[in-house]
Every structure is written in C-alpha cells, then in structure tokens.
Amino acid sequence: MQGAFSADDRRxxxxxxxxxxxxxxxxxxxxxxxxLPLMLKGPTGCGKTRLVEHMAARLGLPLITIACHEDITAAxxxxxxxxxxxxxxxxxxxxxxxxxxxxxxYLDEVVEARADTTxxxxxxxxxxxxxxxxxxxxxxxAPDNFMLVLSYNPGYQSVLKDLKQSTRQxxxxxxxxxxxxxxxxxxxxxxxxxxEARAVELVKLAHAIRKLxxxxxxxxxxxxxxxxxxxxxxxxxxxxxxxxxAMLLPLCxxxxxxxxxxxxxxxxxxx
Amino acid sequence: xxxxxIEPHPLRMLAAAVAGSPVAVSYLTEPGxxxxxxxxxxxxxxxxxxxxxxxxxxxxxxxxxxGALKAVGLRALIGSIEQRQCFLVLEVERCCAxxxxxxxxxxxxALEPYRTGQGPQDAEESLRIARSRxxxxxxxxxxxxxxxxxxxxxxxxxxxRSMDARKLEQLEARLGxxxxxQADGDEDALVRNPFWKLLSSPLGKDGFFAxxxxxIFDMQSSPDxxxxxxxxxxxxxxxxxxxxxxxxxxxxLRSGLAVAIPSALLVPEGGAHSYPEWDGxxxxxxxxxxxxxEVAPAADEPCFDETLLDAATDQPLLRSLASLCLGFRxxxxxxxxxxxxxxxxxxxxxxxRTGHSGDERxxxxxxxxxxDLGVLILLDASSSTLEGGGxxxxxxxxxxxxxxxxxTFDRLGDRVALYGFHSWGRTLVRFQHLKxxxxxxxxxxxxxxxxxxxAGYTRSGAxxxxxxxxxxxxxxxxxxxxxxxxxxxxxxxxxEGEYADQDTRKALEEARARGVACLCLSVGSDADVVRLERxxxxxxxxxxxNATEMAARLRGAVERAIGAAARKRYVAAA
Numbered sequence: 001m002q003g004a005f006s007a008d009d010r011r012x013x014x015x016x017x018x019x020x021x022x023x024x025x026x027x028x029x030x031x032x033x034x035x036l037p038l039m040l041k042g043p044t045g046c047g048k049t050r051l052v053e054h055m056a057a058r059l060g061l062p063l064i065t066i067a068c069h070e071d072i073t074a075a076x077x078x079x080x081x082x083x084x085x086x087x088x089x090x091x092x093x094x095x096x097x098x099x100x101x102x103x104x105x106y107l108d109e110v111v112e113a114r115a116d117t118t119x120x121x122x123x124x125x126x127x128x129x130x131x132x133x134x135x136x137x138x139x140x141x142a143p144d145n146f147m148l149v150l151s152y153n154p155g156y157q158s159v160l161k162d163l164k165q166s167t168r169q170x171x172x173x174x175x176x177x178x179x180x181x182x183x184x185x186x187x188x189x190x191x192x193x194x195x196e197a198r199a200v201e202l203v204k205l206a207h208a209i210r211k212l213x214x215x216x217x218x219x220x221x222x223x224x225x226x227x228x229x230x231x232x233x234x235x236x237x238x239x240x241x242x243x244x245x246a247m248l249l250p251l252c253x254x255x256x257x258x259x260x261x262x263x264x265x266x267x268x269x270x271x
Numbered sequence: 272x273x274x275x276x277i278e279p280h281p282l283r284m285l286a287a288a289v290a291g292s293p294v295a296v297s298y299l300t301e302p303g304x305x306x307x308x309x310x311x312x313x314x315x316x317x318x319x320x321x322x323x324x325x326x327x328x329x330x331x332x333x334x335x336x337x338g339a340l341k342a343v344g345l346r347a348l349i350g351s352i353e354q355r356q357c358f359l360v361l362e363v364e365r366c367c368a369x370x371x372x373x374x375x376x377x378x379x380x381a382l383e384p385y386r387t388g389q390g391p392q393d394a395e396e397s398l399r400i401a402r403s404r405x406x407x408x409x410x411x412x413x414x415x416x417x418x419x420x421x422x423x424x425x426x427x428x429x430x431x432r433s434m435d436a437r438k439l440e441q442l443e444a445r446l447g448x449x450x451x452x453q454a455d456g457d458e459d460a461l462v463r464n465p466f467w468k469l470l471s472s473p474l475g476k477d478g479f480f481a482x483x484x485x486x487i488f489d490m491q492s493s494p495d496x497x498x499x500x501x502x503x504x505x506x507x508x509x510x511x512x513x514x515x516x517x518x519x520x521x522x523x524l525r526s527g528l529a530v531a532i533p534s535a536l537l538v539p540e541g542g543a544h545s546y547p548e549w550d551g552x553x554x555x556x557x558x559x560x561x562x563x564x565e566v567a568p569a570a571d572e573p574c575f576d577e578t579l580l581d582a583a584t585d586q587p588l589l590r591s592l593a594s595l596c597l598g599f600r601x602x603x604x605x606x607x608x609x610x611x612x613x614x615x616x617x618x619x620x621x622x623x624r625t626g627h628s629g630d631e632r633x634x635x636x637x638x639x640x641x642x643d644l645g646v647l648i649l650l651d652a653s654s655s656t657l658e659g660g661g662x663x664x665x666x667x668x669x670x671x672x673x674x675x676x677x678x679t680f681d682r683l684g685d686r687v688a689l690y691g692f693h694s695w696g697r698t699l700v701r702f703q704h705l706k707x708x709x710x711x712x713x714x715x716x717x718x719x720x721x722x723x724x725x726a727g728y729t730r731s732g733a734x735x736x737x738x739x740x741x742x743x744x745x746x747x748x749x750x751x752x753x754x755x756x757x758x759x760x761x762x763x764x765x766x767e768g769e770y771a772d773q774d775t776r777k778a779l780e781e782a783r784a785r786g787v788a789c790l791c792l793s794v795g796s797d798a799d800v801v802r803l804e805r806x807x808x809x810x811x812x813x814x815x816x817n818a819t820e821m822a823a824r825l826r827g828a829v830e831r832a833i834g835a836a837a838r839k840r841y842v843a844a845a
Contacts (some may be wrong), residue, residue, distance in 0.1 A: 071603070075614065081621040088621050181372040200376070207373040208288035254744070261283025267285055267325045268375045 018047065018054035020186050021179045028055050031172045037125040039168070042176030045222020048151045050163055051176070052106050061145055062103040066094050068113035074120045078133060090136060099124070099131050102145030110150040115164050123168040178223055181207060187223060192230030198239070202226055205243065205268040209261070217257065221247045221248035239269040282328055286313060289332035289373065293704075295564045296328070306331055307413065309421040310340035328415045329378050330363055337366025342394030344417045344587035347402060355417045360410045365391055385410065395411035459479040529653055546736040548697070551773030559731035561697045568691065568703040570724035576662055580673050588679050588824035595829060596685075596750040598643035601635055608636030620762045642684040645708065645746025648673050649738050650692035651757035652703060653729045665758045666725055668795040668817055673756050674720065675821070681712045686746050689716070692734045693727035696764040708745040730763040731755070731806075735789065739782040750833055756794060760806045772806045779811060788836035790828055811835075 018025075027049070031038045040048045049065075058061035066077065079093035098105035110118060124131050129142040150171060152163065181185060181203050188199040203226065210220045225247045232242035243265045248258060286294040288688040298317040299306070306315045306327045313331045334340065339362040348355045364387055367374060385408045391397040400407075433435045548560040603612050615633040622629030650673045673689060680687045691703035705722055706716045735753065761771035780788050791807045793814045804812055813828045815821060 073614065073617070080614070080618065083620070085615060130478065204373050211288050211291040211373065212284065219490060257284065260282075263282055264285045264288050265331070270377075 013055045015057040016050060016053045017187075017190055018050050019179065019183055019190075020259055021183060023179070024051060024174045024176065025058075026226075027172070027174050029059070030031045032059060032147050035129060035144060035147070036172045037121075037170060039171035040149065040151040040176060041154055041173060042151075043178070043222065044085065044153055044219065045224030046078075046176045046178050047223060049106075049108065050178055051174075052104065052149055052151070056104050059104075059145075061147070062098075062101055063106060064094050064098040065106045066109060067232065068110050070114065070115055072113045072115070074117050077117065077120055078131070079135075080145070081135065095121070095124075096131060099140045099142045099146055100141035104147045104149055106149045106151070108151050109153065111152045111163055115167075118164065118167050121148060122166065122170065125167075134180050178206075178210065178221050184223060184226065188230045191227040192234055193232045194233050196231060199230060200232075201239070201269060202229055202243070205265065208264060208268065211219070217252060219251065221251060224257055225250060238271060240265055240271060282315070285325075286328060286332050286441075288313065289329055289370070290335040291370070292335075293564075293566050294332065294335060295566070295810065297698075297763055306415040307421070307675050308335060308340065308415075309417045309418065309424075314514070316617060322549065326378060326381060327415055329374065330367075330414055333366040333370060333374070334362060336370050337362065337394070339366055339394050339397075340422045341549055342398050344398055345422055346393070347398065347419065348419050353404075354401045354597065355419070356410050357405070357407045358397055359414055359417050360385055360407050361387055361389060361391055361397035361400055362394060363410070363414055365394075365397060372693045377383060387412075394565045413669055427738060443549065474710050544737055544740065548732055549774040549777035551770055551777075559732065561700055562734075563700040563702060563737040565690075565702045565704050568705065568719050568722040568724060569724045571722040574657070574723060574725045575664075575667050575670050577717075579667060580674050580717055580720060581668055582671065584682065585819070585822060587677065588825070589682065591826040592679060592829075593683055595683075595826070595832065596642070596644035597639040598641040599637040600641035602638050602640070604632040605634045605636040605638075606632050608634030610635045641747050642686075644680070644752060645688075645742060645748035645750045646676075646680045646688040646754060647688045647690070647708075647738050647742050647746070649734060649753065649755045650689065650691040650723075651693070651729055651755070652706075652723055652725045652727075653693045653758075653762075654726045655729075655762075656758045657725055663795075665795060669756050669758065670720070670723075671817075672792065672794045672821065676754065677716075678712065686748055687712070688741065688745070690738070690741075691723050691725075692729075693725070693732070694730035694763050695727050697730065697766070699735070700730050700737070701727070702734070702737060708741075708747075716780055728763040728766075729759070729761050730759070730765075731761040732771070732778040735775070735778035739778075739785060739787050742783055742787050751836075752833060753782060753787055753789045755789065755791045757791055759804055775806050776808060779808065783836045786836055788829070788832035790824075790832045828838050 028038065032055075040051065042048050052065075053063060066072075075093065077093045077095040079091055079096045081088040081090050083089075086214055089143065092100065095105055097103070107113070107121075115169070122132075123132060124142060124146075125148055131140045131142065132138075133140065150163075184195060184203045184206070185199045186201060188194070190197075206221050206223075206226050211216070212220065228246040229242045232246050233239060237245070244262070246263050248265065251261070252258065282296050283294070286296055291652060295312040296310060297314050299314050301319050304314075304316045306313065308314065308331045313328065313335070315328060315331075348358055364382065364385070365383055367379065371379060387396075387398055387407050389405070389407070391400055447821055543564075544563040545559040546561050546563065547556040547558050550557050551556075602608075604615065612633055612635050615630070617630065619629040619633055650669060652666075656669060657664060659665055677687050677689045686708050687706065688708045689706040691705060692701060694700040695704075703719075705719045705723065706712060710716070735755070738753050738755075742753060761767075761775050763771070766774070782789050787812050791803075791812050793803065793812070795815070795817050800814060803814070811832060
C-alpha cells in the first residue's frame with residue numbers, strides 16, 4: 001500500500017525560482033533551524049506555494065502538500081484502517097508520512113479545513129513536536145527535519161471560517177504580498193521568457209488594476225496571472241488578447257466591470 | 272449648447288486604477304471644453320474621447336493621485352492664467368513621476384517634451400515656482416485646465432470635507448460684512464434656476480447656506496452667464512461692491528454651477544449607475560434619470576463620537592435574529608440521516624471487528640443551520656440627521672443602530688453590506704462604501720464609518736434601486752433584505768411631495784418584485800408618522816425610539832417584509 005505514495009520521495013533537483021521581496025527566506029530558515037511551525041499569509045498567486053517549494057529544495061527536504069477542504073477529517077490527515085481483503089490494514093495519512101520521513105508538511109488553504117480537524121496538528125506545532133496515533137496506540141516523535149507550514153489567504157475567509165486562536169498562536173508568521181514593480185518584472189521575465197520592455201508594460205497594468213478597491217473588483221490580478229499573460233505573449237498572441245484571456249476573464253464575470261477593465265487594458269497595452 | 276453623442280465608455284475603472292481611489296467621471300458637452308478636476312470628480316470633454324481622451328484622463332487622475340489640488344494657497348492662482356499654466360505643467364510632471372510605476376510608457380513618453388527640470392517636492396513648492404514667474408513650457412491642450420474656484424467651492428459645499436464649526440463661523444462673519452452692503456436683488460433670475468429650489472427647501476430655507484447663495488446670486492446680473500467664468504479667467508476682476516473675501520467665495524460657488532448642479536450641460540458617465548425614476552403624474556418612467564456613484568467616505572473628522580461603535584454585543588437582538596431565514600446544510604456525523612458516510616462506516620466496521628464499541632454517528636443529514644440571508648444596510652447620511660444637540664442627535668442614533676445591526680448580522684453568519692447615502696440632485700446620488708458583502712467586518716470598516724460624511728439630501732428612489740441592484744448582484748443568498756435607516760421622508764432637488772412618494776413606493780415595489788425585502792427603520796426621529804407611512808407604506812416602516820428597542824420589534828417586521836417579498840416573487844414567477 002505504501003508504494004502508492006512514492007511521489008513523496010520526489011526531491012526537486014533544481015530549485016524552483018523564487019525572488020524574495022523581504023526577509024521571508026531568512027525567517028523560513030530560522031524557523032526551520034529552531035523547529036518552529038510556520039504560517040504564510042498572502043493573497044492568491046503571490047507566491048506562497050512557490051516559496052515552500054523553493055525552500056524544500058533549498059533545505060533538501062521532501063515536500064508533502066495537503067490541499068485542505070471542508071470535508072477533510074482528522075483521519076484524512078493522520079491515517080486510518082482500510083479494509084483489504086478480509087483484513088484491516090493501517091494506512092498512514094499524509095501528515096503521519098511527513099512526520100515519519102522528516103519532510104515539510106504543507107497545509108494549503110488551511111482555513112478551509114474545519115477547526116476540529118486542525119486541532120490534530122496542535123501537539124506537533126508546539127514544544128512537544130509529536131503526533132498521537134490513537135488507533136495504533138502510538139506516539140510519533142517528529143525528527144528535527146520535520147516542519148509544518150500552513151498557508152492561508154486572509155481575504156478569502158468568510159465570517160464562519162477563521163483559524164482558531166489556539167492554532168494561530170503556535171505559528172511563526174510570514175506575510176507575503178505582491179512584489180514591488182521592479183522585482184515583479186524580473187519574476188515575469190524569468191518565468192515566461194519575454195523581453196523586459198513588454199514585462200514592464202504588463203506589470204504597470206497589474207499595478208494599476210491593484211489600485212481598484214474591493215467595491216469595484218472582488219480580487220485583483222496576481223503575479224501568477226501576470227506570468228500566464230506573459231506566457232501567452234510568448235506564444236505570439238497580441239498583448240491585449242493575452243491580457244484579456246489570462247488576466248481579465250479569470251478576474252470576474254460582471255459585464256459592466258469587464259467593459260471598464262477592457263478600457264484599462266486598452267489604455268495600457270498596444271494592439 | 273451642442274449635443275455631442277456620448278459613447279458609453281466605462282472610464283470609471285481606468286480612472287480609479289490610475290488615481291488609486293474611486294473617482295467619478297462626468298462629460299462636458301460644451302464644444303471646446305477642456306477637462307479638469309475639482310479634486311473629487313473629473314470632468315472630461317465629451318468631444319475628445321477617442322485617442323486623446325485617454326491621455327487627458329490620465330493627466331487628471333495623476334493630479335488627483337498626487338494631491339495637486341490639495342495645495343494650500345491655491346486661491347493665489349486665480350488671477351493669472353500664466354501662473355495657472357505653470358502650476359499645471361509642474362504638477363503634472365511631479366504627480367506623474369510619483370505614480371510612474373503604474374502609468375503606460377506611451378503616456379510617459381508623451382510627457383517628455385514638457386519637462387521643466389524644476390523637480391518640486393510638493394504642490395506648495397510648485398505653487399512657489401509658478402508664482403516666481405520662471406519660464407516654463409506651455410502645457411498642451413490635453414493637459415486640460417485648472418479651476419481653483421471649483422476646488423474652493425467643493426470644500427465649501429461640504430462634498431468631501433465636513434464643515435466644522437470654525438469654518439462655519441468664518442463664513443458667517445464674511446456674510447455679515449456682505450449683508451451690510453446689500454442692494455436690492457433680482458429674485459426672478461433666481462426662481463428660474465432649478466438650483467434655487469434646492470435652497471428654498473424647508474430643510475434650509477433660512478440656513479446660512481441659502482442666505483449666502485442668495486447674496487452670491489445678487490452680486491451679478493445672471494447666474495447663467497456667470498457659469499463659465501472660471502474657464503479662462505476672463506471675468507476675474509474685483510468688483511467694488513463686496514469684500515474681496517466674499518467675492519472669492521461667491522465665485523468659487525458660482526464657477527462650478529454648470530457642472531455641480533443638475534444641468535443639461537452635464538451627462539453622467541456611461542459606466543456610472545443610472546436608474547430610471549417614476550413620474551407619478553405622467554404615469555411613466557423617466558429613463559436614465561438618476562445617476563448613482565459609489566465613493567469612499569472621505570470626511571476629515573468623524574461626524575459622531577466614535578465610542579458609539581464600541582457597544583457590546585446586543586444579546587437579545589442576536590437571539591431574536593438568530594433563527595431568521597435558515598437554509599439546509601449537510602452535516603456529517605449524525606446518528607440518523609439520509610446518507611451513510613463511508614469513512615465513518617469503515618471506521619465503525621474496523622472498531623467493531625477489533626472489539627471496540629465504535630462511534631455510531633455514521634450518517635450525514637441535511638439540517639436547517641445555514642444562514643441564507645443577505646442584508647444591505649443603507650444609512651441615510653443627509654444633513655437633516657444632524658438636528659438635535661449633544662451626543663444624541665438623529666445621526667448618532669442611526670449610526671449606533673446601523674453598526675449594531677451590521678455586527679449582529681455578521682456575527683450570525685449572514686452576508687452584510689453597509690452603505691451611507693445622500694444626494695445633491697438627480698445626477699449626484701452618492702453611495703459611501705462602508706462595507707461591501709465580500710469584505711470582513713473589522714478595523715477597516717470602523718475606520719470608514721469614522722469618515723462618513725453627512726451632508727446633502729435624500730433621493731430615496733435612486734438609493735433603493737441601486738441597493739436592490741447591489742443585493743441582487745452580490746449577496747448570493749436566497750433571501751435578501753434591504754434595511755433603510757432614515758430619519759424622514761424623501762427630499763431632494765426636484766424631488767419632493769407626491770412625486771417623491773410615488774417614486775419611492777415604485778422603487779420599493781420593484782425591489783419586492785425582484786425578491787428583495789425592504790424595511791425602512793426610523794430611529795428616534797420625530798418625523799410625522801402619517802407622512803412617513805405615505806412614502807414608505809405602513810408594512811415597510813418601523814419607527815423605534817432607540818437602538819435598544821430593536822431586539823423587541825425588529826424580528827417581526829423583518830419577517831413580514833421577507834414574507835411580502837417572497838409572496839411577490841412567487842406571484843411574479845407564476
């Protein structure tokens with residue numbers, strides 16, 4: 001059964017590209033050395049997942065990612081007995097595997113999980129650094145390499161979803177935002193391979209759109225959508241077509257807002 | 272007046288993106304008009320929308336973003352067209368440089384020929400350079416123009432900034448000196464002007480503003496001719512009749528008349544929200560009659576004591592609203608229900624085989640626990656709410672009630688939005704954005720509440736229509752409730768009496784047909800109940816003494832309103 005999860009062993013040979021905007025790499029490394037769990041906050045597409053991938057490669061650790069959702073249970077994280085023929089077989093959950101291997105366990109969009117589920121990470125996230133497997137009557141002690149990383153997007157939380165204070169207080173936080181213009185240009189150039197002049201135009205457009213407030217636009221265009229736009233440009237699409245496809249259409253469905261945004265795009269980008 | 276066809280280009284988004292905050296855009300249909308801004312709204316020439324229009328708009332947005340019009344001593348520029356142009360060139364360069372990271376390169380290249388090499392640090396320094404008669408490049412036509420009068424006038428009107436007691440005192444003093452030299456006025460010219468109606472309102476008949484405006488109008492022959500005085504500085508000579516100060520203010524008020532007041536010269540921007548209005552006497556709609564814009568609240572000082580917002584949770588209110596409009600939600604881990612949960616079933620099977628007793632909550636069930644209500648709270652921020660004294664004015668009670676409701680509904684898990692509204696005539700109905708549906712209730716909301724500006728009048732029909740639109744588009748819940756917290760009846764420029772009542776009732780009817788329940792809440796206002804019922808209808812109206820009474824009476828009223836809307840929608844569907 002364990003063979004099915006060999007993807008965990010994938011170690012990235014070359015480091016995924018990440019250009020820091022602040023001291024996030026130093027904080028990450030310090031937290032890892034001090035065996036402290038980490039909480040990444042930031043809007044969608046600002047590079048939270050990329051930072052974790054980059055750091056996993058940099059620290060030479062396997063990375064186990066868990067995308068959290070509303071129906072995830074403690075058993076989904078820790079593991080459970082499954083019926084196998086006439087027998088019951090214990091199968092480790094991703095969190096347990098990460099503890100056994102000393103990997104980085106990355107809980108993506110952790111607020112989506114219910115609060116009673118996230119409580120299972122509490123003993124792992126404080127000085128005890130252990131995981132209780134009640135069904136096996138076993139307690140795993142996490143090796144020094146094991147690290148817990150949570151990410152969430154403060155903007156997306158509904159009133160009913162928030163991290164419990166008891167969970168938050170165990171974490172060290174890093175707040176990520178969209179990078180400054182000059183860095184974002186470097187990221188777009190590096191990730192898509194377009195020339196710098198066109199990247200500058202795209203970044204200017206994105207910075208303008210980010211100035212729109214929440215009453216006009218529910219969300220703004222991320223660094224990720226910028227890179228997608230640039231990649232479409234590399235395929236030979238016109239700047240306006242690429243920006244419409246990769247930046248505007250994913251942003252919203254409101255026809256009136258779209259017309260307004262098209263006007264913005266037409267002002268910033270050539271035919 | 273030439274009629275120019277206006278293509279509905281929604282430039283609001285572009286303007287907001289460049290300026291960094293929401294900006295309203297209006298089109299000037301006068302031929303040859305240059306675009307300008309009064310520090311709050313951008314007036315664009317309708318003629319040059321294609322091609323150069325984009326550049327013109329970017330220049331004005333940059334001026335807004337850089338705070339060029341907030342310069343102290345802007346009045347010094349009034350006399351000289353050369354100084355104004357110098358100031359404009361300097362400020363465009365400075366403001367554009369400060370937001371260069373979000374301006375298109377083609378535009379920055381177009382600015383190159385007009386570089387001054389002066390590099391002022393702020394608007395005041397530009398002002399000094401402009402007045403030192405340094406030779407600077409002449410601005411091209413697409414730089415637009417500067418109307419310092421309009422900026423001063425806007426501040427007087429209280430559009431953006433609240434008028435504090437000290438400013439009021441100063442104005443009264445100037446008025447006093449003006450009155451001493453008063454000559455006989457020509458009342459006829461005033462009555463013809465639609466704006467005059469606004470001033471002869473019962474709300475402000477003998478208020479200082481009305482008297483002041485009368486003085487202003489008396490000083491020159493006709494308000495119509497005065498309207499274009501600010502454009503090229505032609506008529507800026509000192510009249511001997513009034514003191515320089517009062518004249519300044521008079522011109523400030525007058526130079527904006529053509530644009531700030533409902534007038535045929537002005538067409539609302541295509542992308543703004545326009546709504547029809549019901550003309551009861553003719554029995555038909557006036558299409559696209561009102562124009563609603565959403566702005567960020569921008570009062571400099573809070574108009575109420577901010578400790579109002581600190582009140583503890585109102586438990587009785589919370590309890591009374593708790594079971595409103597619940598929908599079904601799936602719950603796993605039930606002892607009985609419609610479906611088996613496979614995970615739990617396996618766990619139970621394993622437990623039983625290994626000799627444990629196991630957890631028998633293996634069903635999932637749909638239970639009525641989901642909050643299915645979207646509430647938009649609309650707060651009347653017209654100047655009439657400032658009546659009363661001390662810390663118990665109508666506006667204080669309204670703010671307390673609105674904040675309490677907003678927090679209670681939010682806490683219960685309902686989707687809540689909160690807006691303040693007021694109006695100056697049909698083209699300027701303003702929604703002050705306090706909390707949108709998708710925003711969290713938090714410190715930011717509180718900060719915005721503190722900046723709520725209270726001024727103007729109440730054009731309720733347009734407000735209800737826009738709120739309905741917002742609820743329909745953004746609440747995303749099966750039940751929708753519009754809570755209008757207002758102190759009295761509808762009143763605005765050319766919007767009063769029977770006409771206003773009929774339009775308001777029509778707007779409420781439209782909302783109900785779209786499944787939006789409406790409830791008008793009057794908190795501690797002493798308005799005539801019969802009169803209020805005529806405007807709102809008895810079923811949609813709830814008058815309470817203060818915010819603590821809400822717990823006892825709100826629940827029933829809300830249920831009735833939601834029931835009425837649901838029935839209406841059911842009938843419409845059938």
